[in-house]
Amino acid sequence: MAAVNLLETKNLTKQFGGLTAVNGVSFELPAGQVRALIGPNGAGKSTLVGLLCGRIEATAGDVFFEGHKVTHIPAHKRIGMGMAYTFQITSIFGKLSLHENVALAARPHHKGGAGDLDQAVFGALGDVGLQDRAEELASDLSYGHQRLLEIAMGIVQKPKLLILDEPTQGLADVEVEQFNALIKRLSETSTILLIEHNMNVVMETADFITVLNFGEVLAEGTPQEVRANKLVQDAYLGAG
Amino acid sequence: MEFGPNLIIALIEGSVQAAVLTLIAVGLSLVFGVMRVVNVAHGEFFMLGAVLAWAVASFVGGHPAVSFILALIIAPLLVGILAAAADILILKRINYDPENTIVATIGILYIIQQMTLITYGPDARPVEPPFNHRFSIPWFEYTEQGYSMYWPWGLGTTSYKLFVVAAAVAVIVLLWLAISRTKAGLMMRATQLDRDMAQSFGIPVDRVNAIVFGVGAALAALGAVLIVPIQQAHYLMGGEPLLLAFIVVIIGGLGSLPGTIVAAVFIGLSDGIISIFFAPTLAKILSTLLVAFVLIFRPQGLFGKAVR
Amino acid sequence: MRAGENRVWLLHIAVVLVILALHFVLPPYHHGILARVMVLAILAMGYNFAFGYTGLLSLGHALFFGAGMYAMGLGITGLGLSPGIAVLFAIVCSVLVSAIIGSLALRTAGVSLMIVTLMFAQAGWYLILYFGEITRGDEGFVIPQAQRLVAGIDLADSNNRYLIALILFAIVLFTTLKLVRSSFGKALVAIRENEERAKMLGYNVFAYKLGAIIVSGTISGLAGAAYGLLFGYVGATFASVQYSILPLLWVLLGGASTILGPFVGTLFMTYLIDISSEFTEAYLLVAGVILVLLTLFARQGIVGEVKKRFAPWLP
Numbered sequence: 001m002a003a004v005n006l007l008e009t010k011n012l013t014k015q016f017g018g019l020t021a022v023n024g025v026s027f028e029l030p031a032g033q034v035r036a037l038i039g040p041n042g043a044g045k046s047t048l049v050g051l052l053c054g055r056i057e058a059t060a061g062d063v064f065f066e067g068h069k070v071t072h073i074p075a076h077k078r079i080g081m082g083m084a085y086t087f088q089i090t091s092i093f094g095k096l097s098l099h100e101n102v103a104l105a106a107r108p109h110h111k112g113g114a115g116d117l118d119q120a121v122f123g124a125l126g127d128v129g130l131q132d133r134a135e136e137l138a139s140d141l142s143y144g145h146q147r148l149l150e151i152a153m154g155i156v157q158k159p160k161l162l163i164l165d166e167p168t169q170g171l172a173d174v175e176v177e178q179f180n181a182l183i184k185r186l187s188e189t190s191t192i193l194l195i196e197h198n199m200n201v202v203m204e205t206a207d208f209i210t211v212l213n214f215g216e217v218l219a220e221g222t223p224q225e226v227r228a229n230k231l232v233q234d235a236y237l238g239a240g
Numbered sequence: 241m242e243f244g245p246n247l248i249i250a251l252i253e254g255s256v257q258a259a260v261l262t263l264i265a266v267g268l269s270l271v272f273g274v275m276r277v278v279n280v281a282h283g284e285f286f287m288l289g290a291v292l293a294w295a296v297a298s299f300v301g302g303h304p305a306v307s308f309i310l311a312l313i314i315a316p317l318l319v320g321i322l323a324a325a326a327d328i329l330i331l332k333r334i335n336y337d338p339e340n341t342i343v344a345t346i347g348i349l350y351i352i353q354q355m356t357l358i359t360y361g362p363d364a365r366p367v368e369p370p371f372n373h374r375f376s377i378p379w380f381e382y383t384e385q386g387y388s389m390y391w392p393w394g395l396g397t398t399s400y401k402l403f404v405v406a407a408a409v410a411v412i413v414l415l416w417l418a419i420s421r422t423k424a425g426l427m428m429r430a431t432q433l434d435r436d437m438a439q440s441f442g443i444p445v446d447r448v449n450a451i452v453f454g455v456g457a458a459l460a461a462l463g464a465v466l467i468v469p470i471q472q473a474h475y476l477m478g479g480e481p482l483l484l485a486f487i488v489v490i491i492g493g494l495g496s497l498p499g500t501i502v503a504a505v506f507i508g509l510s511d512g513i514i515s516i517f518f519a520p521t522l523a524k525i526l527s528t529l530l531v532a533f534v535l536i537f538r539p540q541g542l543f544g545k546a547v548r
Numbered sequence: 549m550r551a552g553e554n555r556v557w558l559l560h561i562a563v564v565l566v567i568l569a570l571h572f573v574l575p576p577y578h579h580g581i582l583a584r585v586m587v588l589a590i591l592a593m594g595y596n597f598a599f600g601y602t603g604l605l606s607l608g609h610a611l612f613f614g615a616g617m618y619a620m621g622l623g624i625t626g627l628g629l630s631p632g633i634a635v636l637f638a639i640v641c642s643v644l645v646s647a648i649i650g651s652l653a654l655r656t657a658g659v660s661l662m663i664v665t666l667m668f669a670q671a672g673w674y675l676i677l678y679f680g681e682i683t684r685g686d687e688g689f690v691i692p693q694a695q696r697l698v699a700g701i702d703l704a705d706s707n708n709r710y711l712i713a714l715i716l717f718a719i720v721l722f723t724t725l726k727l728v729r730s731s732f733g734k735a736l737v738a739i740r741e742n743e744e745r746a747k748m749l750g751y752n753v754f755a756y757k758l759g760a761i762i763v764s765g766t767i768s769g770l771a772g773a774a775y776g777l778l779f780g781y782v783g784a785t786f787a788s789v790q791y792s793i794l795p796l797l798w799v800l801l802g803g804a805s806t807i808l809g810p811f812v813g814t815l816f817m818t819y820l821i822d823i824s825s826e827f828t829e830a831y832l833l834v835a836g837v838i839l840v841l842l843t844l845f846a847r848q849g850i851v852g853e854v855k856k857r858f859a860p861w862l863p
Contacts, residue, residue, distance in 0.1 A: 075747055091744065091745045100734070104738045107735070108750035153749070157749075
């Protein structure tokens with residue numbers, strides 16, 4: 001295919017000592033898609049995402065972003081190239097205001113003046129419904145709101161690729177529904193890679209699903225295809 | 241003197257240094273290993289040991305052997321209790337937060353040192369060794385008649401110096417047995433491996449901490465009691481052993497006892513040898529830089545195994 | 549845009565003006581102490597930039613202080629530089645030294661960083677002693693009054709000394725104020741608060757930390773050069789471990805990560821030591837007791853507590 005994939009891996013492998021957490025994963029993520037990465041616990045999802053955004057060094061294989069090989073490029077430069085990553089465990093700056101949290105995320109990507117920055121920050125906070133609490137300390141937020149702040153910190157970067165690592169973990173049902181709506185809105189402007197446990201979220205939001213098991217790609221397809229896949233059902237039942 | 245006899249002297253002096261340094265460094269390493277505490281006041285516990293040895297000697301009087309034996313018991317005990325108290329009153333209350341602990345132990349360092357200055361004064365005072373037979377060591381040289389034995393002037397040592405080495409070895413062996421064979425040692429090792437787990441298994445982690453901190457300080461004090469008949473007691477004498485002990489613990493691999501012992505012998509000997517042949521300041525420049533570069537490029541220590 | 553932008557600047561300008569006013573009213577003894585405190589507060593402000601704002605706890609800032617002092621002193625007596633050029637020379641040397649030490653030491657963190665910086669500083673101190681023929685070792689050397697004239701101003705004169713100390717103090721005060729409020733300073737705080745997160749927001753954490761060390765080390769070096777020049781003496785004591793501990797103490801006492809904390813801490817500590825040394829030669833006892841009390845009861849320091857309780861807007 002002539003069109004370049006936004007993100008692509010070739011035979012990506014990571015070994016920790018004797019354990020192979022990710023084994024020869026080749027996967028392609030075309031621009032504009034909402035892709036869900038699922039798999040039972042210990043399937044290697046977090047390691048794979050760590051390899052994609054540069055938190056973890058690959059043992060073998062390569063990662064390509066917009067056709068450029070980024071395997072050995074450090075994480076902060078990959079972020080600069082247009083990846084954004086939100087943490088699985090909420091990782092915000094608790095002692096700083098919401099405004100400053102989001103501003104910190106915006107600054108490395110921001111060329112304009114302070115006024116523009118402010119606008120971008122309030123825009124991102126508005127996207128997740130936190131614009132009225134900009135001056136509060138992040139540590140004063142409830143857990144669910146902290147998750148939303150994480151996402152705002154991703155949005156404000158206006159990333160080409162937004163990687164969300166288990167964004168709905170610990171959210172209440174109402175919050176999950178709001179989150180689904182948010183993803184749908186975001187998908188209009190950026191490509192999203194969603195690592196998710198909650199199958200409702202996955203089925204609701206994803207265009208395409210990659211299933212990982214024992215560090216390898218078990219299956220790929222649309223939500224309907226994956227849902228019907230026997231191997232996937234076995235993997236989940238086996239692990240459950 | 242020629243090179244050979246000089247080297248022998250350096251080796252003997254180096255062994256005495258190494259013996260005392262091993263005691264000090266093992267104390268520091270024990271505290272770091274079990275409590276993850278970098279105790280900057282460790283050198284002052286050493287100094288206190290020496291000053292207490294002097295105090296016992298001048299208080300008791302009589303034959304130096306009597307006061308020496310008393311000092312061997314009293315000084316480490318008092319220093320150990322003081323250290324345990326410092327642990328309970330200060331370090332425990334700041335939850336052993338690594339950076340705060342260092343700041344607090346710097347404070348303790350100044351408190352002990354300056355209190356000693358106020359009470360004991362600024363003078364260096366000698367303590368008489370319990371016994372001190374001097375003997376010469378023969379050397380061989382090659383002459384026209386083949387090898388012949390002679391006694392080079394200045395090549396000799398004292399029985400007390402040999403005793404210091406033997407005593408240090410004995411203490412380390414005892415400590416080793418205590419750690420590996422007793423229940424207290426087991427609790428200690430359990431705390432070292434996993435604090436929370438140890439706590440949930442009913443090990444009184446707080447008490448283990450206080451005792452380990454006390455024992456660590458007592459080891460330094462014991463080293464001081466042994467060395468003070470050779471070196472004199474002074475309120476500023478804690479700085480240098482602290483630096484050397486740091487060097488040893490880091491080169492030996494933080495928290496590893498066997499590594500610490502190997503490194504102490506290595507550093508003690510080489511420091512003794514280098515100081516005889518080179519300027520001591522140059523030796524210090526090299527050893528401090530060595531520590532820095534070991535921590536930067538080989539944090540598991542020169543003798544430690546790589547983690548992961 | 550936020551309220552209080554002006555009051556921050558006004559407050560710091562007011563502090564400088566008060567010190568200027570004190571110049572005309574203080575009796576000679578306290579006038580002399582305050583001049584010294586201002587120069588030492590520059591060291592503390594430099595230290596605070598790395599420790600307070602970036603979270604890098606160094607035990608080796610004596611190296612930077614000493615580097616600046618010796619570069620200035622040897623520049624004048626050895627290379628025959630004029631005082632002004634010698635200070636510039638000292639600044640250049642401080643940048644170099646802090647860049648080298650920073651790029652090595654920052655490969656470690658936490659406790660290792662403390663020990664590595666301590667070891668480098670000790671090595672530096674031993675180097676000064678080892679090259680005693682050039683540095684005059686422990687004894688140090690005096691910079692003759694004749695060589696302490698800058699553009700006809702005699703630095704040995706106590707009035708000039710006070711005013712020049714104040715000018716340097718004010719420059720560093722406003723520079724650090726400006727820096728910590730810039731995006732650079734805010735990134736440093738982010739790294740202090742959560743390094744991993746900062747990295748994953750696209751910040752080159754190592755480069756930022758190195759930048760912080762260079763700023764911090766250079767300010768500390770400037771303090772060393774100023775101290776040597778204004779008080780006319782260069783000695784190995786100023787490169788010894790005590791001058792790594794003291795700035796830590798001043799900053800902790802005054803309040804880490806506050807702009808005025810280093811000055812307040814230095815002022816308090818200097819007077820405490822001054823008063824206690826009337827009674828005892830063991831004046832460092834005060835330092836020890838205060839360090840322990842600070843870690844136990846007042847982790848925020850003086851300005852830090854004020855900020856927490858009354859004025860959260862303080863930078």
